Amino acid sequence: MTKRSISHRVYSKEFKDEAIALAQNRDKPISGIAVDLGIHENLLYRWMRKSRESMETGLKAFPGRGRPRDEELAKLRKENKALKEANEILKKAAVIFANETPR
Numbered sequence: 001m002t003k004r005s006i007s008h009r010v011y012s013k014e015f016k017d018e019a020i021a022l023a024q025n026r027d028k029p030i031s032g033i034a035v036d037l038g039i040h041e042n043l044l045y046r047w048m049r050k051s052r053e054s055m056e057t058g059l060k061a062f063p064g065r066g067r068p069r070d071e072e073l074a075k076l077r078k079e080n081k082a083l084k085e086a087n088e089i090l091k092k093a094a095v096i097f098a099n100e101t102p103r
Contacts, residue, residue: 011039013062016047023048 022033023044034041047062054061 016051016062019044020048020051 019033019037019039022028022037023030028036030044031041034044037044051061
């Protein structure tokens with residue numbers, strides 16, 4: 001008995017969205033579209049189901065692995081940059097007010 005090698009290919013969100021759009025267009029049967037794309041028909045059906053469920057729930061269909069953390073990190077970096085800029089402005093203002101002579 002031989003073992004089947006299980007392939008864990010990773011497809012981009014864009015590829016999945018294009019595949020779903022082709023399947024919804026229905027110029028060809030879904031089995032034909034799947035063959036053209038080099039994927040299994042059941043995988044295409046699963047992507048279509050996830051896309052439909054995401055529209056109903058409002059969640060992302062294909063968020064990817066680690067993306068929420070990356071988005072949070074980007075948000076925190078942006079906030080950190082803004083705070084550093086505000087801090088520099090306050091430092092410069094303090095120097096200006098310290099050098100002014102009272103009237």
